[in-house]
Amino acid sequence: MTPEFAILGHPNEGKSSVLSTLAEDDSVRVSPTPGETTECRTFPVVIDGREVVRFTDTPGFQNPARVLSELRKRGEQNSDPLQSFRQFAATVPELHDDCELLSPVERGAGIIYVVDGSRPVRNVDRAEMEILRLTGKPRMAVINCKEDDNTYLDDWKVEFRKNFNANRVFNAHRATYAERILLLEALKAIDQDWQPVLSRVVDAFKKDWKERNATSSDAIYQLISEALTLTVRQSTDTRQGGEAIQQKLFAAYKKQLAEKEHHCHQKIRSLFKHNIFNYDLPPHSIVHADLFSQQTWQLMGLTRKQLILAGGLGGAALGAGLEVATLGHALGLFTAMGGVAGALGALIGGEKLTSRINLPGVSLGGEQLQIGPAKSIELLFVLLNRALLYYRHTINWAHGRRDYPANNEVAPSGGEHLGFTSNWSTAKIKICHDFFKVLQKSRITASAAENENFRTLILQCLEEISEYAG
Ligand SMILES: Nc1nc2c(ncn2[C@@H]2O[C@H](COP(=O)(O)OP(=O)(O)OP(=O)(O)O)[C@@H](O)[C@H]2O)c(=O)[nH]1
Ligand SMILES: [Mg+2]
Numbered sequence: 001m002t003p004e005f006a007i008l009g010h011p012n013e014g015k016s017s018v019l020s021t022l023a024e025d026d027s028v029r030v031s032p033t034p035g036e037t038t039e040c041r042t043f044p045v046v047i048d049g050r051e052v053v054r055f056t057d058t059p060g061f062q063n064p065a066r067v068l069s070e071l072r073k074r075g076e077q078n079s080d081p082l083q084s085f086r087q088f089a090a091t092v093p094e095l096h097d098d099c100e101l102l103s104p105v106e107r108g109a110g111i112i113y114v115v116d117g118s119r120p121v122r123n124v125d126r127a128e129m130e131i132l133r134l135t136g137k138p139r140m141a142v143i144n145c146k147e148d149d150n151t152y153l154d155d156w157k158v159e160f161r162k163n164f165n166a167n168r169v170f171n172a173h174r175a176t177y178a179e180r181i182l183l184l185e186a187l188k189a190i191d192q193d194w195q196p197v198l199s200r201v202v203d204a205f206k207k208d209w210k211e212r213n214a215t216s217s218d219a220i221y222q223l224i225s226e227a228l229t230l231t232v233r234q235s236t237d238t239r240q241g242g243e244a245i246q247q248k249l250f251a252a253y254k255k256q257l258a259e260k261e262h263h264c265h266q267k268i269r270s271l272f273k274h275n276i277f278n279y280d281l282p283p284h285s286i287v288h289a290d291l292f293s294q295q296t297w298q299l300m301g302l303t304r305k306q307l308i309l310a311g312g313l314g315g316a317a318l319g320a321g322l323e324v325a326t327l328g329h330a331l332g333l334f335t336a337m338g339g340v341a342g343a344l345g346a347l348i349g350g351e352k353l354t355s356r357i358n359l360p361g362v363s364l365g366g367e368q369l370q371i372g373p374a375k376s377i378e379l380l381f382v383l384l385n386r387a388l389l390y391y392r393h394t395i396n397w398a399h400g401r402r403d404y405p406a407n408n409e410v411a412p413s414g415g416e417h418l419g420f421t422s423n424w425s426t427a428k429i430k431i432c433h434d435f436f437k438v439l440q441k442s443r444i445t446a447s448a449a450e451n452e453n454f455r456t457l458i459l460q461c462l463e464e465i466s467e468y469a470g
Contacts, residue, residue, distance in 0.1 A: 001197075002044075002054055003054070003110065004056060004104060004108070005109055005110045005111070005187070006040075006058055006112070007057055007112045008113050008114070008132065009061070009113055009115060009128070010061055010124065010128060011060030012036075013060070013116045013144065014144040015057065015114045016036065018112070018142060018170060019057045019400075020399045020400040022175075022183065023045050023399075024180075024272070025043050026273070026275060027275075037057055037059045038097060040101070040104055042056045047205070047207075048208075052201045052205075053184075053198075056104040058100065062095075062096075063094065064124050064131060068127045068134075070085050070088065071085050082106050085099075086106055105137055108137075109137070110137065110139065110190060111135070111137050111140070112140055113129070113139060113141045115143060115144070116144060116145065117152060117169070118151075121152065121156055125159070129159060129164075132164075133162075139163075139164050140165060140167060140190050141164040142168055143156060145171060153169075165189060165190035165191070166187075166190050170183050173398050174401075176398075176466075176467070177209055177466060178467050185202055188202075210468065212271050212272065213459060213463055213468060214459065215267075215271055216268050216271060217459040217462050219264045219267045220264060221458055222264070223261060223263075223264035223383060227260055227261070227374070227380075228379060228436065229372075229373045229374075229439060230257060230373060231372035232252045232370065232371050233249075233369065234248065249371045257291060261383065261386070264387060265387070268387075268390060268394055272394050274397065281393055282393070286299055287386050287390055287393075291382070291386070296386070297378065299418040299419065300418065300419045301378040301381050302381050306422075306429055377436045380435075380436055384432075384458070385421055388420045388461055389418070389420070391462060391465060395466050432454065434453070435453070
């Protein structure tokens with residue numbers, strides 16, 4: 001049987017937010033106005049087409065003192081005071097929410113009691129906890145601190161020890177995938193009978209996590225392979241100058257690359273189930289910056305030191321004819337070549353478009369011009385860092401969260417590097433370098449060692465970022 005947990009608590013404490021994060025469902029209604037949830041609603045967690053666990057959202061307690069006294073009264077006379085109370089409360093309009101919230105408990109759901117641990121314990125909370133204790137059902141308390149204030153945490157824990165089988169801190173806005181799994185692990189402790197089934201749930205979550213990382217790394221790998229080999233061509237037209245064609249081709253190249261990148265990011269987004277809420281990167285995220293802006297290349301490319309290292313690996317990874325120490329860095333290029341277009345010509349290929357004869361892919365008859373494939377390995381790092389940043393943001397965006405903090409991920413000024421790869425060793429850079437070189441020569445086959453090493457490297461990055469523990 002699929003285990004069910006009901007999320008209970010006082011109005012506006014974050015029950016629906018906790019559920020939304022736990023079930024990874026951004027369709028759960030969350031609102032700053034107390035009393036938002038008035039009916040129970042069940043959200044299944046489906047993995048591999050199978051429902052493994054379900055969570056039920058409930059309205060908050062409205063009359064805990066009255067419910068408690070009714071339950072106590074019935075406890076003395078009835079073998080099932082909960083059922084008796086619900087039968088009575090169904091006919092009393094002001095007890096609608098209290099009756100409704102106990103319905104999943106009556107049918108056997110485990111209880112997850114949510115409190116905002118950043119405020120003091122009050123008598124109504126004690127009444128609610130006592131009600132839950134009287135139900136006799138397996139129960140866990142979850143502390144969802146809305147503010148960063150731990151002053152009352154110990155007071156809450158004292159109360160929880162009296163009334164619950166376990167308690168745990170779980171933040172609806174910040175909980176990661178790993179913390180979701182830890183919460184499920186902790187639920188095992190609330191009832192011995194549930195241990196085997198919850199172990200299977202935890203295993204299913206871990207497997208799902210592993211698969212999502214593998215699929216994400218495939219998407220990033222595919223993006224980078226396609227981007228590095230991307231070319232656009234156009235027949236020359238005698239009426240148009242080389243300059244005009246160059247601009248047109250660059251625009252087409254950038255558009256295609258942007259579409260590929262968007263496709264990869266959206267794939268990651270839907271893999272992590274950000275479907276409904278119009279979730280996006282924070283407004284000031286560097287990933288919003290144009291892929292071909294100087295800022296992007298400065299913050300997401302290789303560091304100057306790494307470029308020198310990459311240069312030492314030999315081959316044309318930095319782009320033909322670029323002097324590593326002086327001009328090789330994208331930044332140097334942006335400065336030396338007087339702006340984005342010139343620098344990109346050198347990095348992507350196509351700087352010699354005006355001189356048709358020297359262009360790769362250009363027939364000597366001058367009938368076709370081509371931009372790409374990328375000449376510089378920097379494009380690999382720019383795309384990789386942007387994808388990793390997108391991935392990190394997506395996996396850490398708890399589904400219960402619906403807004404942005406004011407100051408998240410602000411792009412630093414003063415040449416600071418934002419990339420994940422900025423402290424990479426030569427060994428890792430060499431893996432990228434070897435992959436890039438093979439790709440430049442020919443489209444490599446899936447089994448090539450360089451290919452596999454690069455794939456593995458991406459997957460390792462994702463596992464590190466997501467703190468995947470196997
Ligand atoms: N800062 C912060 N706000 C939170 C957190 N959890 C919930 N909130 C906010 O608290 C408000 C209430 O959250 P809900 O999840 O709707 O609370 P609820 O307990 O389901 O409320 P009712 O359905 O009205 O009983 C919303 O504005 C949430 O965004 C949190 O961890 N941190
Ligand atoms: Mg709610």
